[in-house]
Amino acid sequence: MLGFREVSNHAGFNADQIADKFNLNLDLAERDNQFVLMEDFVKMLEYAARLKNIPDLGLQMSPYHDLSILGPLSLVISNLPTVGQAVVYAAEHIDVMSPTILIETYPDKTENTVSKSHTWISISIDLDKPAPHTQALDVCLGNLHRFLKILAGNHYQLAKVMVPHGSRSIAPVYEQFFEAPVFFEQDHAALLLANSTFEGRLDKPNTELSQIVDLHIQTHFRNIRGSxxxxxxxxxxxxxxxxxxxxxxxxxxxxxxxxxxxxxxxxxxxxxxxxxxxxxxxxxxxxxxxxxxxxxxxxxxxxxxxxxxxxxxxxxxxxxxxxxxxxxxxxxxx
Missing domain, CATH: 1.10.10.60 (Homeodomain-like)
Structure with missing residues (x-):
C-alpha cells in the first residue's frame, strides 16, 4: 500500500477515507511483516482509480516501493551472483510474500521460431474471486521492471512490454515509465528482456548471507506453490x-x-x-x-x-x- 497516500494527496483526495471503505489501515504499510488481503487491496485501488480518474494509479505508486517490500526474499535476491539466479529465486518463492502472485519466464517466439537473444518474464495475480485488478497488476509489473533495472544496472535491456488491459489513451505515460514500447490488450503482463540482462552479475553479492536467509525461509515459511x-x-x-x-x-x-x-x-x-x-x-x-x-x-x-x-x-x-x-x-x- 506504500505510495497510495502520496498519490492520493497529489490528486487531492483523502486516501484514508477510501481505505476505510475496504477495511484497510494504511498505517500498516509502514510496518514490517504486516499482511492484508489482496482482494481488499485490489478493490481499493480500482475504486480510487475510477472515482478520481487516475488510470495510471498503480504505476504512480510503484516508485514508492523498493526491494525491502519483499521482506526476507530481498536479502536472498540481492545477494545472489547473477540477475538470472535472482529471477529464478523470486519466481520460486514469491508466494512467501503473497500466494496470489505468480512470476514466470519463457522464451521469446518470433514467427514460430524461438529467439535465443530475448526472454519474457511475466507477472500475474490469481484471485480466489474474479475481480478487475488493473491497478494492482500495474504496481506489480512496475515493481518488476524497476527492481530488475536496479539489480541489473547497465546490463538492463528492456525491448518491449505487454499489458492485458486497454489504456491506449495514456500510452505515452506507460512508455515513459518503462522507457520501451508498450503493447496493450495482450494475454498477460510481461517484460521482454535481452538475455544479457539475466547474465549480469550483481554488485558485491554475499552468498553466505543469501544461504543463511534462504535456510530461514525454507524452515519458517510454507511454500504452497507445490499444491x-x-x-x-x-x-x-x-x-x-x-x-x-x-x-x-x-x-x-x-x-x-x-x-x-x-x-x-x-x-x-x-x-x-x-x-x-x-x-x-x-x-x-x-x-x-x-x-x-x-x-x-x-x-x-x-x-x-x-x-x-x-x-x-x-x-x-x-x-x-x-x-x-x-x-x-x-x-x-x-
Whole structure:
C-alpha cells in the first residue's frame, strides 16, 4: 500500500477515507511483516482509480516501493551472483510474500521460431474471486521492471512490454515509465528482456548471507506453490481456449493420471471443474472490463464454441450478460 497516500494527496483526495471503505489501515504499510488481503487491496485501488480518474494509479505508486517490500526474499535476491539466479529465486518463492502472485519466464517466439537473444518474464495475480485488478497488476509489473533495472544496472535491456488491459489513451505515460514500447490488450503482463540482462552479475553479492536467509525461509515459511490446486490452475491458464484445456490433457501436462489428479484435488477440497470455472470467470471479467475485444473473439479466446455459450456462462456466474458487464464497467469510468 506504500505510495497510495502520496498519490492520493497529489490528486487531492483523502486516501484514508477510501481505505476505510475496504477495511484497510494504511498505517500498516509502514510496518514490517504486516499482511492484508489482496482482494481488499485490489478493490481499493480500482475504486480510487475510477472515482478520481487516475488510470495510471498503480504505476504512480510503484516508485514508492523498493526491494525491502519483499521482506526476507530481498536479502536472498540481492545477494545472489547473477540477475538470472535472482529471477529464478523470486519466481520460486514469491508466494512467501503473497500466494496470489505468480512470476514466470519463457522464451521469446518470433514467427514460430524461438529467439535465443530475448526472454519474457511475466507477472500475474490469481484471485480466489474474479475481480478487475488493473491497478494492482500495474504496481506489480512496475515493481518488476524497476527492481530488475536496479539489480541489473547497465546490463538492463528492456525491448518491449505487454499489458492485458486497454489504456491506449495514456500510452505515452506507460512508455515513459518503462522507457520501451508498450503493447496493450495482450494475454498477460510481461517484460521482454535481452538475455544479457539475466547474465549480469550483481554488485558485491554475499552468498553466505543469501544461504543463511534462504535456510530461514525454507524452515519458517510454507511454500504452497507445490499444491495441486495451484499447479492445475497454472496449467489451465496456459492452455485456456485450446482443445487441450480439459482434465485429461491437463493431467498429462502435469505428468500424472487424471484419477490421481482428481484425488489430489479432492484432498485439497476442490476439483478440476471448480478451478477451471474460477479461472474462466477471472479471464472473462478481465477482458470484459479492461478491453474492447469483440464478443465473438472473446468467446474463442476463452474456449467457448460460440458467443451464445459465453452469454450463458456469464449469466450463470455473474447474473448478467457479457454486454451488461461491459456497459456497467464503462459507466463507472469518470
Amino acid at each position: 495441486f490446486t495451484a499447479r492445475t490452475a497454472q496449467v489451465i491458464r496456459k492452455v485456456l481456449g485450446r482443445a487441450s484445456c480439459n482434465k485429461s490433457e491437463v493431467a498429462k501436462l502435469l505428468a500424472i493420471h487424471p484419477r490421481t489428479l482428481q484425488r489430489h484435488l479432492l484432498d485439497e477440497n476442490t476439483n478440476f471443474d471448480e478451478i477451471k470455472t474460477r479461472i474462466l470467470c477471472q479471464e472473462a471479467l478481465r477482458y470484459l472490463t479492461q478491453s474492447q475485444i469483440p464478443m465473438a473473439q472473446l468467446a474463442s479466446i476463452l474456449g467457448f464454441s460460440e458467443q451464445a455459450t459465453l452469454v450463458r456462462f456469464c449469466k450463470r456466474n455473474f447474473g448478467k450478460s457479457p454486454t451488461e458487464i461491459r456497459k456497467n464497467a464503462e459507466s463507472l469510468d469518470m
